[in-house]
Amino acid sequence: MKMTGSVIKYGDNVDTDVIIPARYLNTSDHKELASHCMEDIDKTFAARVKPGDILVAGWNFGCGSSREHAPIAIKASGISLVIAKSFARIFYRNAINIGLAIVESPEAADAIAEGNVITADLDNGVLHNETTGQDYAVEAFPAFIQTIIENGGLVESIRNGSIR
Amino acid sequence: MGMTMTQKILAAHAGLDKVEAGQLVLVDLDLVLGNDITSPVAIKAFQQMGRETVFDKEKVTMVMDHFAPNKDIKAAQQCMMCRDFCGEQEITNFYDVGQMGIEHALLPEKGLVVSGDAVIGADSHTCTYGALGAFSTGVGSTDMACGMAIGKAWFKVPAALKFELKGKLRPYVSGKDVILHIIGMIGVDGALYKSMEFVGDGLASLTMADRLCMANMAIEAGAKNGIFAVDEITKAYVKAHSDREPVVYEADADAVYEKTYVIDLSEIGHTVAFPHLPENTKTTDEIGDIPIQQVVIGSCTNGRLEDLEAAAKIMQGKKVAKGVRCIVIPATQNIYLEAMEKGYLKTFIECGAVVSTPTCGPCLGGYMGILAEGERAVATTNRNFVGRMGHVDSEIYLASPEVAAASAITGKISAPEEVL
Numbered sequence: 349m350k351m352t353g354s355v356i357k358y359g360d361n362v363d364t365d366v367i368i369p370a371r372y373l374n375t376s377d378h379k380e381l382a383s384h385c386m387e388d389i390d391k392t393f394a395a396r397v398k399p400g401d402i403l404v405a406g407w408n409f410g411c412g413s414s415r416e417h418a419p420i421a422i423k424a425s426g427i428s429l430v431i432a433k434s435f436a437r438i439f440y441r442n443a444i445n446i447g448l449a450i451v452e453s454p455e456a457a458d459a460i461a462e463g464n465v466i467t468a469d470l471d472n473g474v475l476h477n478e479t480t481g482q483d484y485a486v487e488a489f490p491a492f493i494q495t496i497i498e499n500g501g502l503v504e505s506i507r508n509g510s511i512r
Numbered sequence: 513m514g515m516t517m518t519q520k521i522l523a524a525h526a527g528l529d530k531v532e533a534g535q536l537v538l539v540d541l542d543l544v545l546g547n548d549i550t551s552p553v554a555i556k557a558f559q560q561m562g563r564e565t566v567f568d569k570e571k572v573t574m575v576m577d578h579f580a581p582n583k584d585i586k587a588a589q590q591c592m593m594c595r596d597f598c599g600e601q602e603i604t605n606f607y608d609v610g611q612m613g614i615e616h617a618l619l620p621e622k623g624l625v626v627s628g629d630a631v632i633g634a635d636s637h638t639c640t641y642g643a644l645g646a647f648s649t650g651v652g653s654t655d656m657a658c659g660m661a662i663g664k665a666w667f668k669v670p671a672a673l674k675f676e677l678k679g680k681l682r683p684y685v686s687g688k689d690v691i692l693h694i695i696g697m698i699g700v701d702g703a704l705y706k707s708m709e710f711v712g713d714g715l716a717s718l719t720m721a722d723r724l725c726m727a728n729m730a731i732e733a734g735a736k737n738g739i740f741a742v743d744e745i746t747k748a749y750v751k752a753h754s755d756r757e758p759v760v761y762e763a764d765a766d767a768v769y770e771k772t773y774v775i776d777l778s779e780i781g782h783t784v785a786f787p788h789l790p791e792n793t794k795t796t797d798e799i800g801d802i803p804i805q806q807v808v809i810g811s812c813t814n815g816r817l818e819d820l821e822a823a824a825k826i827m828q829g830k831k832v833a834k835g836v837r838c839i840v841i842p843a844t845q846n847i848y849l850e851a852m853e854k855g856y857l858k859t860f861i862e863c864g865a866v867v868s869t870p871t872c873g874p875c876l877g878g879y880m881g882i883l884a885e886g887e888r889a890v891a892t893t894n895r896n897f898v899g900r901m902g903h904v905d906s907e908i909y910l911a912s913p914e915v916a917a918a919s920a921i922t923g924k925i926s927a928p929e930e931v932l
Contacts, residue, residue: 361700361789365897370876374579374586376553388899408701408734412895413876414636416553416652437705437736438636442652492536492666502654506561506661511538 349449349470349497351428352478353400357462358389360406364418364439367410373417381417382424399426402468404460406432410439416446423448429468431475433457444493445502451475456484514764516672517739518707521647521761525630533671533768541571542646543624544659545633547615547872548576548587551594553653554634558660566601567663573605573624574598575615578872580608583879613844613870616640616728616812620720621844623754627742628761632656632665637812637894639730643723644750645742645760650731670736672707673698674769677714679778684928686822687722688814688892688912691729692783694775696793704734706770709763711741714777720749721818728813729894732790782927784890785910788898796915796927804909806889807832807920808901810841810868811875814892814913817847817854823917824856826928832864833923839881841868865920877901883908890919 366388368381375381386393403422409432410418419442422430430443433454443450449470456475460466465478475484489497499505506512515523519531526537546554551574558566566572574594579587591608598606605624612618616637619625627645631638636650651665659665675694695702708730710723718726723740730738740746742760750758781795809815809823820842832838840860842848848870851857857867874881875893883889883902888909891901896908909925918926 363895363897365876365895365900369899370549370878373549373876373878374584374590376556376590388904408704411700411734412636412731412897414634414638414650414652415550416634416654419652420553434701434704436701436734438650438652438731441655445652445654445658490536490668502658503557503560506563506658511658511666512662 352467353402353428355402355404355460355464357404361408361411362405363412364410364415365412367418368421378420378424381421385421385425397425400428402466403427403430404457407434409435411436414438416442419443419446419448431456447501451486453484453486513768514766516767517709517761517763518647519669521630522669531669533669535669538664538666539630541632541659541663542629543631544572546574546656547578547635548580548591548594549578550634550653552590554656555597557654557657561661563661566660569602570604572603572660575607576612577614579878614812614815614872617815617843626750626754626756626758628759632659636731637728639737640724640728642727642737642739645746647737649737670705670707672709672769673703674772675710676774677712677777679714679776680717681777684914685780686912687725689780689783691726692785692793693780695733695790698733700789700791701734706735708735708738715743719818721816725813782915785896787896787907802925804890804919805887807838807916808874808881808891809913809916811893813894815841815843817850819913820851820856823913824859826917827863828859830863830921832920836920836923838865838920840865844870874901890916890925892916
């Protein structure tokens, strides 16, 4: 899995209530959710995000509510990868289950700045900062999770019988 | 090396003699839960999986509680989708308006969870049932769909933190103060990916309502689950609510805990979490005058009968301060009825509060108490994130029912002793 994109950066403890406020949870329409993504911490996000962009954040990204609408809104916004110092656990599994790529790297999350262009090679576990020339090593997913991702998420894994 | 309570439950449900932290396991589930917000997404995923029927119609439950009674047309459509699905699938435990309550208060009350169970719910506060000595954790809608389809979920076996409780709570201090104190101490990611296991002599002074409240907020420390050692209080509760036989798992003497915290309950004061994180805690004696405009007493954290009783005792014969809107929400129909019979609802209404039908409503900024710009609320709920209860420039102070009730009377954040 490889992607290149420019970075939009946030701080620590970005919770799912700000990723997608509950007042918009009366729908599960992906585009509509994307149109309100991040609006309670960054009203400019929906307008400026471009397909392929990479979201970078601090500790405990996605904490709070289990709403899968949060990774769905991020993915539907066009974000190709989220890099954070750490992820809240429900967000982490939701992202994997719906096929939103995520990596944990305190080092990269610290060093990468807003607007940097990053190329991520997740198979080989390398993030390359095109803007600064720096490389950051990241851990590959455990085999079990790799199976889910290779099958295109949990829904497809169940449908094709690779998990039963 | 021994296993923790959580590890033992996971091992038993994965058909293994032994598991250790970090191991990935596929676990058989005793119950799969969803609500009116998360279930529609799960139903769509379930249909995409190509399954015709759920794995067990007795072991899937849906509760219409977040935006129900329907707050708007879209919410009504979502509830209809759940209702239709549960009808087609002949789901036994579908709870609609009239039978429903806030899910995490309702399920223990209905006896759907007992000690030793493994439960997932597409709601982050599913960790509540750890109070019963069960493994239960919040997941997303796709995990819920997978659970509905095959009755299993994958987990990484968590490492654990031990909280050894001793001593006895002071008067007007309750489980909410304890868990806010703990989150203040370890932070909102202090237990990230881990179990929080509560043990010790101090358990004897904690009611089931206290324990349910504490396990409920384990997620606010980032935990995978919170779980209490089972004692006579748990056994009596389970027996009173369920025909199913509980299974008691005790941690091994040599179970591995990353850290043990010893907490003297008698040292805990009235604790309030300031905006905008549950870890921003202070005790009421550390704060000055903070005027408020709204009080919410309810939620899956603190909408139980004991919570309403504590609030009613403080508010009895007094008046809600001018300029304060006090909203009381019994968490289930049963609690509502009992609170009525015991006179608590009369107390609230006479004192100038309003009493709502069970709903999650205001806790997540859905409806039934949204905050305007610049307003402050004291809430017995579980999250005080930016914009959680309304306008992005409003503020939520999380507190116990005792502090919330006292604050409603004084119009500022107050210790119960100020009005007694």
